[in-house]
Amino acid sequence: MSTGVTISSISDYAILGCGSVGYAVAEELVEQGKDVLIVDRDENRVESLRDQDLDARTADISEPEVADLVDDRDVVLILASDVESNKQAVEHIRADNDNQFVVARASDPVSGDELSTLGADIVINPSSVIAESALRALESGELEYNAGKLAQLVEETGTRLAIITQDSPDPDSIASAAALQAIADHLGVESDIIYLGDVGHQENRAFVNLLGIDLVQWDEIEDRSVYDSVALVDRETSAELDLSVDAVIDHREADQEFEPEFVDIRPNMSSTSTIMTKYIQEFDMNVSEEVATALLYGIRAETLDFKRDTTPADLTAAAYLYPFANHDTLEQVESPSMSPETLDVLAEAIANRDVQGSHLVSNAGLVRDREALTQAASHLLNLEGVTTTAVFGIADETIFLAGRSKDIRINIGKVLDDAYGEMGETAGHSTQASAEIPLGIFTGIEISEDTRDTLLDLTEEAVKRTLFDAMGVDGTEGANGS
Numbered sequence: 001m002s003t004g005v006t007i008s009s010i011s012d013y014a015i016l017g018c019g020s021v022g023y024a025v026a027e028e029l030v031e032q033g034k035d036v037l038i039v040d041r042d043e044n045r046v047e048s049l050r051d052q053d054l055d056a057r058t059a060d061i062s063e064p065e066v067a068d069l070v071d072d073r074d075v076v077l078i079l080a081s082d083v084e085s086n087k088q089a090v091e092h093i094r095a096d097n098d099n100q101f102v103v104a105r106a107s108d109p110v111s112g113d114e115l116s117t118l119g120a121d122i123v124i125n126p127s128s129v130i131a132e133s134a135l136r137a138l139e140s141g142e143l144e145y146n147a148g149k150l151a152q153l154v155e156e157t158g159t160r161l162a163i164i165t166q167d168s169p170d171p172d173s174i175a176s177a178a179a180l181q182a183i184a185d186h187l188g189v190e191s192d193i194i195y196l197g198d199v200g201h202q203e204n205r206a207f208v209n210l211l212g213i214d215l216v217q218w219d220e221i222e223d224r225s226v227y228d229s230v231a232l233v234d235r236e237t238s239a240e241l242d243l244s245v246d247a248v249i250d251h252r253e254a255d256q257e258f259e260p261e262f263v264d265i266r267p268n269m270s271s272t273s274t275i276m277t278k279y280i281q282e283f284d285m286n287v288s289e290e291v292a293t294a295l296l297y298g299i300r301a302e303t304l305d306f307k308r309d310t311t312p313a314d315l316t317a318a319a320y321l322y323p324f325a326n327h328d329t330l331e332q333v334e335s336p337s338m339s340p341e342t343l344d345v346l347a348e349a350i351a352n353r354d355v356q357g358s359h360l361v362s363n364a365g366l367v368r369d370r371e372a373l374t375q376a377a378s379h380l381l382n383l384e385g386v387t388t389t390a391v392f393g394i395a396d397e398t399i400f401l402a403g404r405s406k407d408i409r410i411n412i413g414k415v416l417d418d419a420y421g422e423m424g425e426t427a428g429h430s431t432q433a434s435a436e437i438p439l440g441i442f443t444g445i446e447i448s449e450d451t452r453d454t455l456l457d458l459t460e461e462a463v464k465r466t467l468f469d470a471m472g473v474d475g476t477e478g479a480n481g482s
Helices: 020-031 043-051 065-069 083-096 109-118 126-155 171-186 202-211 272-282 289-302 312-324 327-334 340-351 371-380 412-420 452-471
Strands: 012-016 035-040 055-058 075-078 101-105 122-124 160-164 190-195 215-217 229-233 247-250 262-265 354-356 359-366 388-395 398-405 425-428 432-438
Touching (some): 012 020, 020 035, 035 043, 035 065, 043 055, 065 083, 075 083, 083 101, 083 109, 109 122, 126 262, 160 171, 171 202, 171 272, 171 289, 202 289, 202 327, 247 272, 272 289, 272 312, 340 359, 340 371, 354 452, 359 371, 359 452, 371 388, 371 398, 388 452, 398 452, 412 425, 412 432, 412 452
Parallel strands (some): 012 035, 012 075, 035 055, 075 101, 101 122, 160 190, 160 229, 229 247, 247 262, 359 388
Antiparallel strands (some): 354 359, 388 398, 425 432
């Protein structure tokens, strides 16, 4: 059992300087049943406080004697509007008692730093607190307004709403679409979650199957006229769609070639799942276990378990979802069984690895499931001393490459773009990225069964040299398989 004093068990407080801020704090503490001593140099104010049955005494908080006056208090809040007096009070209290918890009021960042240097445990700036409160109120108001607009759009949909994810959707996109589908159902409107491409990564397939999320492949829809309204969720473009778009919800800015009726794009949040959680809360819905689990996993996947670009909004959304989620299912999603194809690709990548410093590049050869490359790149990142991995393989006359990095000095997305951006397609960000390069660019050889082995040798050398150059590594030192 801990013997330390917790804030909830503290009962003795002193407030030095009882203007509007000090008085508001004193009222709240007294209401909580705390013993509060108030010290202020204004005799009339002290008399008024005593008339309200508050323990108030007259003294100049900048004088050394005040430290003795409050010496028996666990917490001292120095809240005068005169910051110079606050500095002197902190200095005297710290000279007399180093164990008290001291909160001091500043007027700006400079005085805040000075108060911290003098020994204040916490420094508050009322203007910053007011600004933050105003921004929170504004955000709440905007969310309420947007929820109303979204509800109006969905309810006016008519027969059916099409919810379209990104191509080859990841957990954030799938979870966000499932949340919008739940909102539509809450509003009495039917909807379908539609995707282009394929759900390739084993983890994503496990995610969809375990949570029972129904996805419809775009090419399998015979009659697209059944959709009266279209919403893009965690998707940047509608270029491939022969449909007008009515709503866009995303956490990334994008150059839109269309003007939907409803747009909610918030770069200050790290996942679209976070945005959709806010809507779930605003609609005051009973979130299902499946949707809560999906959204929690979407946030965790997009922030790398809160290790990448995590914002307070992501954390509060995750905290809200946590009690409703099925954590056994989450564990199953995060540890899906490995297919024989993935195992073969991983074995080939391990055998062919080339490590230069903390950078690993490997050729997995000919692959049938290119999504296995991303899993191999992630697994190899666990090798001791390795902080950046890139695994590539050949399929359909194309070189597919997956990169991963946990080195804060490297943006793997930029590395792949520098290396292959002019010769193929690249996508990604600081910790994970991918590239697709036409095979002929590296070889100039027409592909046939007879030339395949030669192509593999030529490709391996060219891809590795280009990639190591982009990483700033010589690429000629070190040993393969080391």
